[in-house]
Structures are given as C-alpha cells and as structure tokens.
Amino acid sequence: MISYVLSLLLLCSIGSAFYLPGVAPNDYIVGDSIPVLVNSLTPSGDYDLKSLIAYDYYHPNFDFCQPEDGPKQVSESLGSILFGDRIFTAPYKLKLLENQECVLLCAKTYSPKPSRFINRRIREHYVMNMIVDGLPVARVHKNSATGEEFYSSGFALGEIHDGTPYLNNHLNFEIEYHVTKSGKYRIVGVSVYPASKQSTVDDLGNPDCSSTVLISLDSDSATEVVYTYSVSWKESATPWATRWDKYLEVEDSKIHWFSIVNSSAIVVFLLGMVGVVLLRTLHKDISHYNELDLDSGSQEETGWKLVYGDVFRPPSHPLLLSVMLGSGAQLLLMGTTVIVFALMGLLSPSNRGSLPTVMLLVFALYAFFSGYVSARAYQIFQGENWKLVVILAPTLVPSCVFSVFVMLNFFLISKGSSGAVPFGTMVLIVFIWFLISVPLSCAGSYCGLKAKAYEAPVRVNQIPRQIPTQPTYLLLVPSILCAGILPFGSIFVELYFILSSLWMHKYYYMFGFLFLCFGILIATCAAVSILFVYFLLCAENYNWQWRSFMFSGGTAIYILIHSLIFWVTRASGFNFASAVLYFGYSFILAGLVFLLTGFVGFSASFIFVDRIYRAIKID
Structure with missing residues (x-):
C-alpha cells in the first residue's frame, strides 16, 4: 500500500504541480513586444566538463551587442544570485506573430586578445543563456528511446570543425505560442538554432545572411563580426500550464527506478539483519539473562552485557x-x-x-x-x-x-x-x-x-573497564569504510544525476525519486549504525558514541571518492581555479552529508543502546 501512495506522490511531482506558487501567465495581442533577457554564459553539460567558471553576457571580452539605452540588470532572488544568475536586458526586438528575417543587431571588431578569449570559451563548450517570457531559450534534442523532442536550456557559443572554433553570430529563433479561449496569445516554447555566418552589411545598413562560409576569430589580427537574428512563429497545442514539460524530460527514468529497487533491496537486507539481532539474538539474551537468579551470582555476563557499567560513560x-x-x-x-x-x-x-x-x-x-x-x-x-x-x-x-x-x-x-x-x-x-x-x-x-x-538506565563505574583487542573489521578505519558503503550504495545513482545537474547547469526536478532515496538513506543509516554498534558492544568496546556518528557518516568518504571519479571521467582540461572550485564545493557537500547522516546514526544507536540496557535487570 505504501508503495502505491509513494508512486502517486511521484506522479504528482512530475505533473503540472509546478505552478502552485502563483507564477501568472502573460497574455499578449498581435504586435506586442516580447521581452528578451540574457543570462550568464556557462559550460555546457552535453560534453566533458572543461570549466566551472561562468561569465557575464556583457563581459568586456565577449563585447556582445547591447541595447540602445544600455543593458539594465534585472532584480533576482537570493538563491538565483548564489547560483550564478546574472540577468540583463537584451537588444533583441521581438513582436508577437511578426516574422523577421536577417535583422541586423550590430557589427563588432575583435582584436586578438578577446578573440583568443572567445575561442577558448568555444573549445570549452560554453553555452549562451537567454530568457523569453520567463522561459529559457533552448536547443532541441530528441529522446533516443521515445523519439520525442525535448528542450535543453542554452545554446552553443560556437562550434568546432577540424579543430577550428567558429563563432555563432546568427540566431534563428522559433517561438511557439498558444491561443487561449479569450483570443489572447501565450508563449509556450522558445527554441533557437544558432549558426556561424560571414555576413556582410551594405552601405544602406542592410545585412546579408546568405553566406555559407563560417566565421572564425583570428587570434593574430582584427576580425569583423556582424551579429544578426531571425524570428519565426509557430502555433502550438501545448497549453501554458504544461509548457515546462519539454524542459523537464526524463531521459533515463528506467535508471532511476533501478536505483530505487536496488536501494530498497539494501534496506530490506539491513532491516532484516537488524530484525534478526533485535528479535532473536537480543531477545534471547535478555530473556535468558533476566530469568537467572540475581542473588545466586549465576549470571552469565558476556559480550555487550559485560560493559553495562561503562556504556553510558561520556565520550x-x-x-x-x-x-x-x-x-x-x-x-x-x-x-x-x-x-x-x-x-x-x-x-x-x-x-x-x-x-x-x-x-x-x-x-x-x-x-x-x-x-x-x-x-x-x-x-x-x-x-x-x-x-x-x-x-x-x-x-x-x-x-x-x-x-x-x-x-x-x-x-x-x-x-x-x-x-x-x-x-x-x-x-x-x-x-x-x-x-x-x-x-x-x-x-x-x-x-x-x-x-x-x-x-x-545503569550507573557508570568510577574506573573505566579495559577494552580487549578488537577484531580487524571493528577497528576505526575498516569499520567506518564497511559501514559507510551501504548508505552510499543506496543513493549513488541519484547522487550522480544530482551532481550532473549541479555541475552541468541543468534542471533537476525529479523530487519524487529524491524523496524516496532520501527516506531510504535515513533508514539505511539508522540500520547500519545499530548493527555496527551492536557488534562493537559484543566485542566489549563501550566507546560507541563517536563510532555511531562516524559509521553512517562514513557515507561522506564515498561521496568524496565519487566526486573524484566524476572529475576523472567527466572533467577534462580543468584549470587551477576550476579544480579548486570543484573540490572545494565537493568537500562542503561531503561535510554536510557527514553531519546529517552522522546525526541519524547516533540518534538510532542511542535509542537502541538505551532500550537494551533498560531491558536487562542489573543488581
């Protein structure tokens, strides 16, 4: 029954529930101006990650065309600023249902220094980010499994052919609109097809975009670049409420479900082991211990029962x-x-x-x-x-x-x-x-x-008991590594998608899967800490407080290892600054996970230890 409820919640999260917070649609009539905004340029997630540095659209080295009255910054939320959004007004002039062909934006002359800067950003697969009516301007992809089209935010700054970078100086906007019952128009999709063209401008200021020759910025001499754009409009049956669906296409839903099944199997296994410990071994131990005559001195104190006088000693x-x-x-x-x-x-x-x-x-x-x-x-x-x-x-x-x-x-x-x-x-x-x-x-x-x-539940002895030699698997480092791998194993697939979205500047919205994985992580941390604390007490080691925290907190070690593997396999050509940023943020993430999972492990272990020592009769 629970699985059906969770599945229903998951479907709700993937549906049209995104518009609850009061994001109101904009209604237009024919000829209305459509606002265009520009955002930071970011490294693309479609290739190996080569940089983590984002740049303002109006960075001096890019020297892109500006509005006649100059770019104005748009106010942003605190979270938007922290995540690197820097939104400004753009020089593009779009009017509803007005098709435009080869409109001149401006002409620029690039000296060698900015040319080398732009060429490097092209080689690092940077994308330009724009916003039209609240929608990210996107490039169109096809789902390899279903063949359905979906949008990927941003479009390439340039393209590389035979090792030579070419600048995309012409943009073909294709804007989808939906007609409401009241006859108003709403924007439901914005895609762009960038191109590199050696366009020219005649004496009257009319641009010619018919050239098929690509334009490359010369790193040794000045290069003339003409920026142009075209606009076409296309009616769509997509209602405004579901216009984000194409941006939030799930390409690998089967992998997510495999992750959930795999994680659930880990939890069932661990809970089964904990159940065996609690319901069979511990129950028998406690029952047998309490049935003995306390006055006869015949109690058979072994294992975890021997350390009752030290188990609540402060850490x-x-x-x-x-x-x-x-x-x-x-x-x-x-x-x-x-x-x-x-x-x-x-x-x-x-x-x-x-x-x-x-x-x-x-x-x-x-x-x-x-x-x-x-x-x-x-x-x-x-x-x-x-x-x-x-x-x-x-x-x-x-x-x-x-x-x-x-x-x-x-x-x-x-x-x-x-x-x-x-x-x-x-x-x-x-x-x-x-x-x-x-x-x-x-x-x-x-x-x-x-x-x-x-x-x-028991008094603490004045003199600490000597701890016997511990088996290898209960030594500090081996035990933490053994315990930490199980919680990590329950989340590593979803963690990969989260990190990919974070580093590759993609949308992550699969909160249904995340909700399930988070719950599984909590259950796994609790179970693994209880299990290893029980093993520790059976080995007559009463120093369980810090260990219980680090058993489940060991998940953070594997997150760091995962980050290193991700860097080796998906990142290439990182400069020093990008490498410092990557590992700095990775250490912050691992540290926060260590604290969260450590608290779960300690809390579960504390309840476990308190209950078992309250259950036995101590003279």
Missing part, C-alpha cells in the same frame, strides 16, 4: 560531538522540509532560484533545533561548559562553511566570473545568520539546558 570531546549533532539535526530537518515542499510542487523551476532561497531560509529558521539538540546532547554527556555550547552551536559549522565559501568566491572574483557572489549578498547572508539563526539557536539551547535531565 571524549563531548562539546564537539554535541555541536555536530545539533548541526546534523538542523540539516536533516531542512532537507526533509525542502524535499517535501518540492515534491508538492511549491518550488517551481519557473521561479528562478526558489529552491536555494528556501533552503537557506529554512536552514536559518531551524537553528532553534540545532541549539536544542546540541544543548540536550551536551547535558546527556554531562558537560559543564554550557556557555561554550550555546556559542558554538550556531557558529562552528556555519563559520567553517562560510569561510570555505568566501575563499572559493575569491577564486571566482580573480577569474572575472559572474558566479562570484557580490559583497551585498554576502552581507545579507551574514545578516540572516546573526539576526535570525543565532538568536533562534540560543533560544533552543536554553530550552535544551532547562529540559529534564536524562537518567541512564
């Missing part, structure tokens, strides 16, 4: 573990909330930057739970420096992430990238951090410290 570095648990709880709640919102269609791709904006704001609002969990954990660990936990809960992890982010931003600034976050946006992030996140975290810490003290 080393309790402050650090408490703060990491709080941050992990905050990330878990944020991830769950955002995925549910996206699944319900509340984060529309037509509302640019809505997803990262909501993530940032929800993360700040959930700082209350970070403070509460950190303080509560520190109280359980019998920590005494409560002021320090109040200070570090909202500052330690965010300051580490923010420091790395600022360092990477300097690399973007040094390369003149549009992806560099402006100073004003940085100030806004700090404002959200200190005026929203920090006060909420302090309030949560206060509630956590005032909560009723935790009472352990």
Whole structure:
C-alpha cells in the first residue's frame, strides 16, 4: 500500500504541480513586444566538463551587442544570485506573430586578445543563456528511446570543425505560442538554432545572411563580426500550464527506478539483519539473562552485557560531538522540509532560484533545533561548559562553511566570473545568520539546558573497564569504510544525476525519486549504525558514541571518492581555479552529508543502546 501512495506522490511531482506558487501567465495581442533577457554564459553539460567558471553576457571580452539605452540588470532572488544568475536586458526586438528575417543587431571588431578569449570559451563548450517570457531559450534534442523532442536550456557559443572554433553570430529563433479561449496569445516554447555566418552589411545598413562560409576569430589580427537574428512563429497545442514539460524530460527514468529497487533491496537486507539481532539474538539474551537468579551470582555476563557499567560513560570531546549533532539535526530537518515542499510542487523551476532561497531560509529558521539538540546532547554527556555550547552551536559549522565559501568566491572574483557572489549578498547572508539563526539557536539551547535531565538506565563505574583487542573489521578505519558503503550504495545513482545537474547547469526536478532515496538513506543509516554498534558492544568496546556518528557518516568518504571519479571521467582540461572550485564545493557537500547522516546514526544507536540496557535487570 505504501508503495502505491509513494508512486502517486511521484506522479504528482512530475505533473503540472509546478505552478502552485502563483507564477501568472502573460497574455499578449498581435504586435506586442516580447521581452528578451540574457543570462550568464556557462559550460555546457552535453560534453566533458572543461570549466566551472561562468561569465557575464556583457563581459568586456565577449563585447556582445547591447541595447540602445544600455543593458539594465534585472532584480533576482537570493538563491538565483548564489547560483550564478546574472540577468540583463537584451537588444533583441521581438513582436508577437511578426516574422523577421536577417535583422541586423550590430557589427563588432575583435582584436586578438578577446578573440583568443572567445575561442577558448568555444573549445570549452560554453553555452549562451537567454530568457523569453520567463522561459529559457533552448536547443532541441530528441529522446533516443521515445523519439520525442525535448528542450535543453542554452545554446552553443560556437562550434568546432577540424579543430577550428567558429563563432555563432546568427540566431534563428522559433517561438511557439498558444491561443487561449479569450483570443489572447501565450508563449509556450522558445527554441533557437544558432549558426556561424560571414555576413556582410551594405552601405544602406542592410545585412546579408546568405553566406555559407563560417566565421572564425583570428587570434593574430582584427576580425569583423556582424551579429544578426531571425524570428519565426509557430502555433502550438501545448497549453501554458504544461509548457515546462519539454524542459523537464526524463531521459533515463528506467535508471532511476533501478536505483530505487536496488536501494530498497539494501534496506530490506539491513532491516532484516537488524530484525534478526533485535528479535532473536537480543531477545534471547535478555530473556535468558533476566530469568537467572540475581542473588545466586549465576549470571552469565558476556559480550555487550559485560560493559553495562561503562556504556553510558561520556565520550571524549563531548562539546564537539554535541555541536555536530545539533548541526546534523538542523540539516536533516531542512532537507526533509525542502524535499517535501518540492515534491508538492511549491518550488517551481519557473521561479528562478526558489529552491536555494528556501533552503537557506529554512536552514536559518531551524537553528532553534540545532541549539536544542546540541544543548540536550551536551547535558546527556554531562558537560559543564554550557556557555561554550550555546556559542558554538550556531557558529562552528556555519563559520567553517562560510569561510570555505568566501575563499572559493575569491577564486571566482580573480577569474572575472559572474558566479562570484557580490559583497551585498554576502552581507545579507551574514545578516540572516546573526539576526535570525543565532538568536533562534540560543533560544533552543536554553530550552535544551532547562529540559529534564536524562537518567541512564545503569550507573557508570568510577574506573573505566579495559577494552580487549578488537577484531580487524571493528577497528576505526575498516569499520567506518564497511559501514559507510551501504548508505552510499543506496543513493549513488541519484547522487550522480544530482551532481550532473549541479555541475552541468541543468534542471533537476525529479523530487519524487529524491524523496524516496532520501527516506531510504535515513533508514539505511539508522540500520547500519545499530548493527555496527551492536557488534562493537559484543566485542566489549563501550566507546560507541563517536563510532555511531562516524559509521553512517562514513557515507561522506564515498561521496568524496565519487566526486573524484566524476572529475576523472567527466572533467577534462580543468584549470587551477576550476579544480579548486570543484573540490572545494565537493568537500562542503561531503561535510554536510557527514553531519546529517552522522546525526541519524547516533540518534538510532542511542535509542537502541538505551532500550537494551533498560531491558536487562542489573543488581
């Protein structure tokens, strides 16, 4: 029954639920001007990734044509800015149902330096990004399995033939429109077919686009380039509400379903093992132990029962573990909330930057739970420096992430990238951090410290018990590697699509699959941590707190390995700045996953340990 409900939710997420947030359609009449906007130039995802640096459309080296009154920047959301969008007005003049052929945009002369810059960007497969009526201008592809056409955002800056780069200086726009019942017109599709032409302009200013000779920028001398465009209109039966469907075509849906089936099998296997441990082994142990005469001294204490006097001993570095648990709880709640919102269609791709904006704001609002969990954990660990936990809960992890982010931003600034976050946006992030996140975290810490003290089911011995020699598979590194591979195995296929969308500047919207994978990840982390903690206690090792965190947190190690493999197989010719950006952001991602999965593993293990020691009778 649950699988049917989840399947229904998945179908809902793929349907027309994207337009819930109030994105209103624009109605036009014949002759109305259609606004055209330009966005940053980004590396293409259709080839091997050669760069991570995005550039403003009006970067001086590109020297593209500008509007008569100069380009004006369009206001953007916080998330849109963080993800590198830099949107400006464009010089293209489109009028509804007005076909245009070979319209002169402008003529430019490129000296050797910008020519070499543009040629390099062509070799790195950069694409130009434009927006018409809220829709990305796209290139058309065909689904290899179904033969259906779908759109891929952006179009090539140029093309390469026999090793020579050629600049696309002519654009053929094909705009699809839909006629409403009221007789108004709505834009439902915008595709472009770029071309390289050695066009000319006569004395009267009339361009000639009939040339079939490609234009290449000379790296040693000046090159004249004439920019032109054509526009054609095509009526479509596609209603406005489903105009994004072609942009969100799923090419590999079978792979996603295979991933879900594979992950489900891992979860069933792990839950089966945990079930055997809990329902058979542990149940028999506890029943047999409690049936013995406590006064006769005949208790047969072995394995995990031998360490009952040390199992609740506070861990080393309790402050650090408490703060990491709080941050992990905050990330878990944020991830769950955002995925549910996206699944319900509340984060529309037509509302640019809505997803990262909501993530940032929800993360700040959930700082209350970070403070509460950190303080509560520190109280359980019998920590005494409560002021320090109040200070570090909202500052330690965010300051580490923010420091790395600022360092990477300097690399973007040094390369003149549009992806560099402006100073004003940085100030806004700090404002959200200190005026929203920090006060909420302090309030949560206060509630956590005032909560009723935790009472352990058994007393802690004054003298720590000696830990015997551990088997190889329970040593620190082998155990973390063995435990971490199982949660990673449940998500690695979906992780590949997420990283591909992130690095290749594609839309990711398959939140139904993501919702299922996220739930499977949580279940796998809980199960694997419980299992390995049980093995650890059976080996008479009572230092389970940090281990339980790192067992499931070991997933982050494999995410780093996956990122390295992705870089080796899909990236080529990275310059130093792009390599630093790639691995810097990969480390941030792995660190956040480590905190989230570590919190899940510790929480499940804590409940498990508490329950089994409450179930036995200790004299």
